[in-house]
Amino acid sequence: MSQTEQLQSLAARVGERLLARKLLLAAAESCTGGWVAQAITSAAGSSAWFDCGFVTYSNEAKQRLLEVPASLLEVGGPGAVSEETVVAMSAGAIANSRANLAVAISGVAGPEGGSKEKPVGTIWIAWQWEQRRLARKFRFSGGRTAIREAAVLAALEGLLALLD
Secondary structure: OOHHHHHHHHHHHHHHHHHHHOOOEEEEEOOOOOHHHHHHHOOOOHHHOEEEEEEOOOHHHHHHHHOOOHHHHOOOOOOOOOHHHHHHHHHHHHHOOOOOEEEEEEEOOOOOOOOOOOOOOEEEEEEEEOOEEEEEEEEOOOOHHHHHHHHHHHHHHHHHHHHO
């Protein structure tokens, strides 16, 4: 199965579970640039269970559109690539949409931009449904496209796990 087919299959399975529970999903993305939303909307009928996607690449957009506290993004704070920020992004996606479930992604896709603490391939993903919040740190390898694609796959797999 190709990566594209795998993404489509995962998105369809997420949709089936959301539809069965009458839930709406929102996505808040940074380093994936809307790829999660693209994968989800490739599934026929996704308008019944996908509300919207936020592509908040800049820190200012994270604050303005998702209400991420500035203190998280300031020098000395945890930064954009952190558990605290993706949790705030997922909460902001729910608060600023009709969705009751959200996934959020922020990371360093490369090829530049990494640091000793957050090397290229460091991705944080958060999932939130009602009072259930889960955030996980990943370290993916490969080039920019491979890292971003792995993050999208992990986001969809995490949604399935949360809904099961």
